[in-house]
Amino acid sequence: MKDPMNKSVLSDERIFDLIGAYGADPSAFPEAEQAAAARRIAAAPGLFAAALEEARRLDSLLDMVPEVDVPASLRDSLLASAPKQKKASRFEGGFGRFLPSWLPAGAVASLVMGVLIGVNVSLPASVASAETNTTDEADAVMYAALGFGDYELMSETTE
Amino acid sequence: MAFVSDLDQITRAAAGDPSAVAWLVDRYSPGVISLATRMLGDRMEAEDVTQETFLRAWKALPGWEPRAKFSTWLHRVALNLCYDILRKRRESLPGELPEMTDPDLTPPERLMQSERVRAIEEAIAALPERQAAALTLCALQGHSQAEAAEIMETSEEALESLLARARRSLRATLAERSVA
Numbered sequence: 001m002k003d004p005m006n007k008s009v010l011s012d013e014r015i016f017d018l019i020g021a022y023g024a025d026p027s028a029f030p031e032a033e034q035a036a037a038a039r040r041i042a043a044a045p046g047l048f049a050a051a052l053e054e055a056r057r058l059d060s061l062l063d064m065v066p067e068v069d070v071p072a073s074l075r076d077s078l079l080a081s082a083p084k085q086k087k088a089s090r091f092e093g094g095f096g097r098f099l100p101s102w103l104p105a106g107a108v109a110s111l112v113m114g115v116l117i118g119v120n121v122s123l124p125a126s127v128a129s130a131e132t133n134t135t136d137e138a139d140a141v142m143y144a145a146l147g148f149g150d151y152e153l154m155s156e157t158t159e
Numbered sequence: 160m161a162f163v164s165d166l167d168q169i170t171r172a173a174a175g176d177p178s179a180v181a182w183l184v185d186r187y188s189p190g191v192i193s194l195a196t197r198m199l200g201d202r203m204e205a206e207d208v209t210q211e212t213f214l215r216a217w218k219a220l221p222g223w224e225p226r227a228k229f230s231t232w233l234h235r236v237a238l239n240l241c242y243d244i245l246r247k248r249r250e251s252l253p254g255e256l257p258e259m260t261d262p263d264l265t266p267p268e269r270l271m272q273s274e275r276v277r278a279i280e281e282a283i284a285a286l287p288e289r290q291a292a293a294l295t296l297c298a299l300q301g302h303s304q305a306e307a308a309e310i311m312e313t314s315e316e317a318l319e320s321l322l323a324r325a326r327r328s329l330r331a332t333l334a335e336r337s338v339a
Contacts (some may be wrong), residue, residue, distance in 0.1 A: 085175030
């Protein structure tokens, strides 16, 4: 509802309801009704005086209720229960962050290859000779893949 | 100081940033413990509720979607935990109503302020739970009607009705106890 000045107006009944629910301070009323309520209360102070006084008494009692402090022990326990920052691994920190992410997998592959080569090279001669026919070709492929072009030379010198 | 939004802090807290975690605790734990204390009238239980509320918040942080305000969500969790405790109390003490009138109360003129405060706190805690919640959120914590209604998962009209009944009931109780 609007008045001739195009301002919202509230019924007196509505203003009594607002005082009854939110207290004597119009700033505690719902925002949309604050200005209209304040205007009407100012225009007819006697009409609302008793309701406002009663509400004000309760407001002042509610204002006496203190804030509740958070005990330090509770605060500590809330902080302790919170998510923890993940520790950066040694690889992620320092120089490691400049290295490509596939590097660990590459390192593992190299290790496996190295072990295989070591086993082949250190086999006893009798076993090696027995297996020579079957393994030479595979070894040559593997060494070539690893970039050892002189595998044949190496195997000749070990013999 | 630059404005830092809840969402920034939530994102950082979810990653375990200690300063963001402390910011959330310092900003929101007073409201949560205050609500729980007023609802339950028991400090130890209110601390338990606060602890449980934040535990749930920490679990929720990684998948947090800012559909609701963090504050609203947190207060709603705390309120529901309070309702659970109050329900269990009612089940364990069927038919037992809180003692409202103390025949030994001193006359109002000699009533110390601390006694008046205690009487008000007891009267709030003795209100029906939804009235106590509405009054605490709006009158004591200064939440807007919209926020309080959202926390309580009710309409603003229903909230207003709860507030009016809470104030009437509180006024009657305090008058009976010679506090008002």
